[in-house]
Amino acid sequence: MxxxxxxxxxxxxxxxxxxxxxxxxxxxxxxxxxxxxxxxxxxxxxxxxxxxxxxxxxxxxxxxxxxxxxxxxxxxxxxxxxxxxxxxxxxxxxxxxxxxxxxxxxxxxxxxxxxxxxxxxxxxxxxxxxxxxxxxxxxxxxxxxxxxxxxxxxxxxxxxxxxxxxxxxxxxxxxxxxxxxxxxxxxxxxxxxxxxxxxxxxxxxxxxxxxxxxxxxxxxxxxxxxxxxxxxxxxxxxxxDSSVVSADPKIVESGLTEVDELSYNEARLAGMFGMKILDPIAIKEIVENGVDMPIIVTNMKEPSKNTTIKRVPDSKNGHPIKIVTGKENCAIFKIETNAAQKLLISLEKDKRYSEYIILSPFTKDGVEFSRILFLDADYIKRNEKYFLGFDPLASITYNRGVITLIGDEMWRVQQVASRTSAKIGEVGLNILNMDAQEETSRIIIVIEDSKDSIRKAINVIHQEISKINFI
CATH class of the missing domain: 3.40.1160.10 (Acetylglutamate kinase-like)
Incomplete structure (x- = not known):
């Protein structure tokens, strides 16, 4: 062929x-x-x-x-x-x-x-x-x-x-x-x-x-x-102008490692959470159309330096946590769980919008609420009327930032949740929400988006990662 x-x-x-x-x-x-x-x-x-x-x-x-x-x-x-x-x-x-x-x-x-x-x-x-x-x-x-x-x-x-x-x-x-x-x-x-x-x-x-x-x-x-x-x-x-490294070089200036391979899932998550690897919707469209083809991110000035993105990477060598990244200008939408499902169906079918993460729910006064983290607060602001149409009593919290660790096999890293959260506390930042799921190998940390809070959190977590043991 x-x-x-x-x-x-x-x-x-x-x-x-x-x-x-x-x-x-x-x-x-x-x-x-x-x-x-x-x-x-x-x-x-x-x-x-x-x-x-x-x-x-x-x-x-x-x-x-x-x-x-x-x-x-x-x-x-x-x-x-x-x-x-x-x-x-x-x-x-x-x-x-x-x-x-x-x-x-x-x-x-x-x-x-x-x-x-x-x-x-x-x-x-x-x-x-x-x-x-x-x-x-x-x-x-x-x-x-x-x-x-x-x-x-x-x-x-x-x-x-x-x-x-x-x-x-x-x-x-x-x-x-x-x-x-x-x-x-x-x-x-x-x-x-x-x-x-x-x-x-x-x-x-x-x-x-x-x-x-x-x-x-x-x-x-x-x-x-x-x-x-x-x-x-x-x-x-x-x-x-570069292949993929373990954090945004504009944020983390030293200790970066090159990432040789990423899965589709890892690349999509990294893109959603602020790494300028590729538009995450590009990966979503490839997956939705049932296609499996390699994507190469090449350093144009030094083509031997590149990162391969595949549905399932060939190699599982190296540290399971591949990237530390974060996103400013996020928002959290809190809505009764009964109404949330209609919103999510509409986002998929009518808006074809997927730049959000569903956080763990909570119960108040016997009513269960869903929390949806939107990675682009401006999208919510432009469409507030649409969102509140599903539940007039829903609430939107702006001024949120999020940090996440990327690695499909993060479950192999010992004490990762406790050690990363402790490091954020050490630099004076308050964790507003922490969502860790073994099944998805995902850790999401929500903090207030103020001054250089996201930058500080990424730096301190990236520095800690290399010290954490993994299986």
Missing amino acids: TKLIVAKFGGSAIGIDGISIPLVIDRINDLKKDSKIIAVFSAPLTIQNGKKCSLTDVILEQGRNVESGKKANLDVIKSCYEKIMKFVNSENKEDCQKSIDLFLKKAETALDEALLKKEFANEVRSRSLAFSGEILISHVMNYILRSNGIKSSAVSYDDWPIITDQNIESTNFLASKSRENLGKTAKLVDENEVVVIGGFIGKTPEGVITTYERGGSDRTAADLGILFHKKYETRIDFEK
């Missing part, structure tokens, strides 16, 4: 104003030696007001401007693509410039519509983001690859293979509909060394442009793997 690598290059892989594109080309040349490639690109990074940001953030700011009555200004976007154009040779430069002008005109038209309506939302928002970011960079990267002698083609939005539901701004992948629309993309994969596509973007069966939530390019890569895994020996490759 022919090999296929779905390689995802995020904004940091492309670099500020495309500075890392030569490295991207080197990686693609290396990967395509024995495999066909689908290259998924996120929107590039640039500098605005002295700070690094994604072109997605630039457009979102312009969206806020048009809502307040100011005409959009795409100068920052245009400047970024002008700098990226230096990687296009003279033979492809004219066509590439035409593509840039065409797509930025579409983005500008969408922003003008938002200005008239004083509303930057739904399809107008999606079009603005797609035509200035992911779809445009995919076409520009196609010309850059061709300029470097690589036989490549970009997927046209008319033939888009990622078909989604009607949730425009936080859409959901429809695998069966996508398979029906896969023909032209499959033909491109057959005929080329590399096929280029923008991440984050979807399309309803009726042709309305949609977007995943932030981090959605990871989902695009996973979705393409799902669609092609029966025809090709498929793997997904996330090209990043």
